[in-house]
Amino acid sequence: MCRSIMTLREPYVDSVTPEQIEAAALQYVRKISGFRAPAAHNAEAFQTAVAAVADATRTLLDQLVVRGGRQAAAGAGTTESGAQRD
Structure with a gap:
């Protein structure tokens, strides 16, 4: 995909900033669209896509x-019933 998008999960990073998520989303949309900076008539679609990718990344x-x-050590790997998720 795009080599400039850094891995944002453990163990690669200890914490992720909103700026890192936005930068990764921007790089992804740039790569997919083929635009470094969109024309004025595409700017809204471009920014909407960046926001959607950033939201998906946070999720x-x-x-x-x-x-x-x-997260696993804190018990984040269990469901409400206590079963282990994969």
Whole structure:
């Protein structure tokens, strides 16, 4: 995909800033669209896509369970019934 998009999950990083998520989303949309900066008539669609990718990224990172990581150690890897998620 795009080599400049950094991995944002444990164990690669200890914490992720909103700026890192936005930068990754921007790089992704740039790569997919082929535009570094969109023309004025595409700017709204471009920014909407960046926001959607950033939201999806936050959701993904919030829901990932990394075995042996801080989240797993805190019990984030179990469902309400106590069963282990994969």
